[in-house]
Amino acid sequence: xxxxxxxxxxxxxxxxxxxxxxxxxxxxxxxxxxxxxxxxxxxxxxxxxxxxxxxxxxxxxxxxxxxxxxxxxxxxxxxxxxxxxxxxxxxxxxxxxxxxxxxxxxxxxxxxxxxxxxxxxxxxxxxxxxxxxxxxxxxxxxxxxxxxxxxxxxxxxxxxxxxxxxxxxxxxxxxxxxxxxxxxxxxxxxxxxxxxxxxxxxxxxxxxxxxxxxxxxxxxxxxxxxxxxxxxxxxxxxxxxxxxxxxxxxxxxxxxxxxxxxxxxxxxxxxxxxxxxxxxxxxxxxxxxxxxxxxxxxxxxxxxxxxxxxxxxxxxxxxxxxxxxxxxxxxxxxxxxxxxxxxxxxxxxxxxxxxxxxxxxxxxxxxxxxxxxxxxxxxxxxxxxxxxxxxxxxxxxxxxxxxxxxxxxxxxxxxxxxxxxxxxxxxxxxxxxxxxxxxxxxxxxxxxxxxxxxxxxxxxxxxxxxxxxxxxxxxxxxxxxxxxxxxxxxxxxxxxxxxxxxxxxxxxxxxx
Amino acid sequence: xxxxxxxxxxxxxxxxxxxxxxxxxxxxxxxxxxxxxxxxxxxxxxxxxxxxxxxxxxxxxxxxxxxxxxxxxxxxxxxxxxxxxxxxxxxxxxxxxxxxxxxxxxxxxxxxxxxxxxxxxxxxxxxxxxxxxxxxxxxxxxxxxxxxxxxxxxxxxxxxxxxxxxxxxxxxxxxxxxxxxxxxxxxxxxxxxxxxxxxxxxxxxxxxxxxxxxxxxxxxxxxxxxxxxxxxxxxxxxxxxxxxxxxxxxxxxxxxxxxxxxxxxxxxxxxxxxxxxxxxxxxxxxxxxxxxxxxxxxxxxxxxxxxxxxxxxxxxxxxxxxxxxxxxxxxxxxxxxxxxxxxxxxxxxxxxxxxxxxxxxxxxxx
Numbered sequence: 001x002x003x004x005x006x007x008x009x010x011x012x013x014x015x016x017x018x019x020x021x022x023x024x025x026x027x028x029x030x031x032x033x034x035x036x037x038x039x040x041x042x043x044x045x046x047x048x049x050x051x052x053x054x055x056x057x058x059x060x061x062x063x064x065x066x067x068x069x070x071x072x073x074x075x076x077x078x079x080x081x082x083x084x085x086x087x088x089x090x091x092x093x094x095x096x097x098x099x100x101x102x103x104x105x106x107x108x109x110x111x112x113x114x115x116x117x118x119x120x121x122x123x124x125x126x127x128x129x130x131x132x133x134x135x136x137x138x139x140x141x142x143x144x145x146x147x148x149x150x151x152x153x154x155x156x157x158x159x160x161x162x163x164x165x166x167x168x169x170x171x172x173x174x175x176x177x178x179x180x181x182x183x184x185x186x187x188x189x190x191x192x193x194x195x196x197x198x199x200x201x202x203x204x205x206x207x208x209x210x211x212x213x214x215x216x217x218x219x220x221x222x223x224x225x226x227x228x229x230x231x232x233x234x235x236x237x238x239x240x241x242x243x244x245x246x247x248x249x250x251x252x253x254x255x256x257x258x259x260x261x262x263x264x265x266x267x268x269x270x271x272x273x274x275x276x277x278x279x280x281x282x283x284x285x286x287x288x289x290x291x292x293x294x295x296x297x298x299x300x301x302x303x304x305x306x307x308x309x310x311x312x313x314x315x316x317x318x319x320x321x322x323x324x325x326x327x328x329x330x331x332x333x334x335x336x337x338x339x340x341x342x343x344x345x346x347x348x349x350x351x352x353x354x355x356x357x358x359x360x361x362x363x364x365x366x367x368x369x370x371x372x373x374x375x376x377x378x379x380x381x382x383x384x385x386x387x388x389x390x391x392x393x394x395x396x397x398x399x400x401x402x403x404x405x406x407x408x409x410x411x412x413x414x415x416x417x418x419x420x421x422x423x424x425x426x427x428x429x430x431x432x433x434x435x436x437x438x439x440x441x442x443x444x445x446x447x448x449x450x451x452x453x454x455x456x457x458x459x460x461x462x463x464x465x466x467x468x469x470x471x472x473x474x475x476x477x478x479x480x481x482x483x484x485x486x487x488x489x490x491x492x493x494x495x496x497x498x499x500x501x502x503x504x505x506x507x508x509x510x511x512x
Numbered sequence: 513x514x515x516x517x518x519x520x521x522x523x524x525x526x527x528x529x530x531x532x533x534x535x536x537x538x539x540x541x542x543x544x545x546x547x548x549x550x551x552x553x554x555x556x557x558x559x560x561x562x563x564x565x566x567x568x569x570x571x572x573x574x575x576x577x578x579x580x581x582x583x584x585x586x587x588x589x590x591x592x593x594x595x596x597x598x599x600x601x602x603x604x605x606x607x608x609x610x611x612x613x614x615x616x617x618x619x620x621x622x623x624x625x626x627x628x629x630x631x632x633x634x635x636x637x638x639x640x641x642x643x644x645x646x647x648x649x650x651x652x653x654x655x656x657x658x659x660x661x662x663x664x665x666x667x668x669x670x671x672x673x674x675x676x677x678x679x680x681x682x683x684x685x686x687x688x689x690x691x692x693x694x695x696x697x698x699x700x701x702x703x704x705x706x707x708x709x710x711x712x713x714x715x716x717x718x719x720x721x722x723x724x725x726x727x728x729x730x731x732x733x734x735x736x737x738x739x740x741x742x743x744x745x746x747x748x749x750x751x752x753x754x755x756x757x758x759x760x761x762x763x764x765x766x767x768x769x770x771x772x773x774x775x776x777x778x779x780x781x782x783x784x785x786x787x788x789x790x791x792x793x794x795x796x797x798x799x800x801x802x803x804x805x806x807x808x809x810x811x812x813x814x815x816x817x818x819x820x821x822x823x824x825x826x827x828x829x830x831x832x833x834x835x836x837x838x839x840x841x842x843x844x845x846x847x848x849x850x851x852x853x854x855x856x857x858x859x860x861x862x863x864x865x866x867x868x869x870x871x872x873x874x875x876x877x878x
Contacts, residue, residue, distance in 0.1 A: 200851065201840035220872065350871055357871015362637040364666050366698050388872025390839040457863045491852060494859035504862070504869060510647055510674045512705045 012336035022087035035068030119256030198392035212478030213432030220389035269300035621711035629659030634668025634744035654681020746780030
């Protein structure tokens with residue numbers, strides 16, 4: 001009878017149990033691994049043989065068949081090694097363990113029988129707990145990540161021999177270090193809005209962006225501070241809830257980019273892919289349908305610098321994930337769904353030469369429009385706030401005034417977010433003003449007094465489209481929330497009307 | 513086959529003969545009245561005309577195939593291109609008088625009786641000043657029912673046409689390529705609009721691509737087609753200077769917009785002024801004597817609010833940006849008021865049309 005050992009494989013950000021069945025049959029000595037493993041799985045047989053021989057155990061001179069069940073799903077990764085080795089040792093009667101089904105093994109083997117770290121431990125631990133597997137054996141480097149999951153025994157080892165002697169009861173497990181205190185350490189965010197000086201004007205709108213979960217596009221000459229501002233936006237977003245933190249950590253775990261040896265990610269992610277990014281790198285995909293930048297930015301900020309330089313098709317691929325807050329990567333054999341609820345911050349130059357409005361700019365109006373049209377309408381439609389960022393000669397005007405600090409701004413954001421949370425608590429899938437549907441806008445964006453007249457004036461002057469109307473109301477709602485106001489006053493609408501810098505200019509352009 | 517068609521074939525035939533320029537063609541027309549007669553003329557009849565040598569007569573005699581001309585005419589028919597011949601009454605006499613004006617022109621759109629107007633030309637890469645000046649002039653001409661003539665190039669040319677069209681004026685674009693080609697490509701929409709509301713003209717049959725050699729010819733036609741020429745901005749070696757030179761030669765009045773001596777785009781125009789061009793100081797200089805049909809359908813002016821009904825903050829902001837335009841950040845720093853109040857006020861001022869936001873910089877509206 002074949003030995004059966006538990007392991008896991010990944011599908012999207014979730015893991016599922018893979019039963020590793022090992023059998024030895026009389027016949028020509030050989031190793032075959034079946035169950036739709038890719039090259040990294042197939043190559044395990046070489047590592048297996050070398051490491052078993054290295055620790056002075058016997059590698060059976062028989063026909064060895066290893067089956068990864070379920071056998072109809074493609075699998076990849078080298079983390080099956082440890083489970084295969086244990087299975088083989090059990091099958092060849094060199095080792096005996098009671099209750100093997102209560103254990104699961106994850107880890108890659110080196111030729112010297114060391115156990116190496118691997119990706120995706122967190123979702124595997126979550127799955128183990130769900131399936132009632134009580135003992136999880138992982139590489140030592142991944143212990144911390146695995147122990148984010150409570151209520152399951154996590155054992156971390158460096159060598160195959162240690163695993164064997166632990167399983168046989170020879171040496172009891174000694175916890176490597178105290179893991180608990182590690183979780184609470186929260187590094188201060190490196191970037192603070194205090195460093196941004198003289199940009200008070202735009203910061204007001206940045207706060208609104210963060211407070212209402214809106215998307216933002218900043219336009220400005222090269223070197224005026226767009227990137228500097230964007231990098232600081234995560235620092236004013238409210239801190240992540242534990243559920244959110246776990247979601248983010250899971251995605252990073254699956255992608256194998258978890259830093260700090262697998263502590264929980266508590267900072268909101270900030271991703272800034274370069275504009276030559278391919279569509280797959282952005283939305284996810286590739287050989288194993290891995291998460292893309294938009295998923296890595298989940299619960300955080302996706303910053304697209306020079307958005308006009310991005311491939312138009314690539315950008316348009318972001319539309320659906322932005323709408324649904326998740327992205328479905330479909331391949332013939334499997335379909336992965338990754339969460340992708342991010343805040344889009346984009347930056348671009350106002351015209352091809354970058355100095356629009358300044359003396360040295362000689363771009364014709366047509367060229368300016370053409371440049372701006374590189375971002376498709378539907379994309380711009382999902383961006384509520386468009387603001388100019390300008391270099392400020394603040395020394396001339398004010399001496400050395402410090403900007404407001406991130407923590408101050410975050411309080412404003414949290415204040416507005418709390419109001420929104422209360423407002424939308426009974427409505428599914430809507431958490432912020434930016435996500436309001438037309439029906440909700442009608443219900444919650446009640447215009448007060450003169451504010452309606454103001455909107456009318458704006459539409460007469462700037463020929464806005466009807467859909468822009470909703471945008472103004474949403475943003476005005478956010479400004480009202482920041483003030484704690486119930487209805488949209490003149491002030492809130494006036495500020496919201498300042499959120500379409502690029503659109504406004506279009507009216508004055510000399511083109512047919 | 514109507515008479516337009518049968519006539520046009522011979523005109524095209526004559527214009528397409530290699531070695532027969534506008535000058536000799538016109539000499540022939542003077543004698544034979546129609547190109548058809550030239551086609552039928554004997555060699556000795558041709559040689560009789562002064563200016564036509566034996567070689568030229570041979571050329572005419574040896575190229576008696578109408579295939580090419582018919583081909584061109586068919587193409588025109590398909591593309592809705594009309595042929596304007598030297599004999600046509602829509603061909604302005606003042607243009608005909610120019611020695612080297614082509615005997616045949618192709619056009620799309622509608623040519624009106626008095627299609628000659630004021631030409632506005634300038635550099636492709638222009639400054640904000642040039643753009644403003646052009647737009648104002650184009651609008652003014654449109655309001656005074658004066659056709660705006662230009663070359664549909666990027667920059668000044670494009671702005672001139674656009675401003676004129678936006679004010680419901682009549683405009684003519686003269687191109688250096690066949691009328692089935694839009695050069696520069698980005699003006700395809702503008703070209704469409706000009707065809708709807710005015711006309712595009714070219715001396716080149718459809719299919720001819722833009723070429724560096726064509727543009728001086730086109731410039732000569734632009735200067736010929738105008739009564740006054742306004743050069744807005746021109747670099748040291750700008751083609752607009754050539755247009756101005758032709759205009760001078762053709763006895764057209766030339767205006768040049770003065771500008772800073774430190775700006776590259778104004779080297780050419782300032783030089784024109786030195787050389788005798790009139791300095792352009794206000795748009796009424798462009799009025800033509802015989803056009804007195806000023807349209808009175810001016811919109812009710814959005815009069816800037818007088819100082820009385822401004823709030824204290826509005827006044828303060830206006831004073832700040834009056835001399836030197838400022839961006840929002842600078843306004844906020846330079847005024848000590850509450851930030852929210854300033855934002856609200858600026859937004860409302862913008863709506864009222866008191867201030868303007870260009871590239872994030874606030875300017876007082878003129």
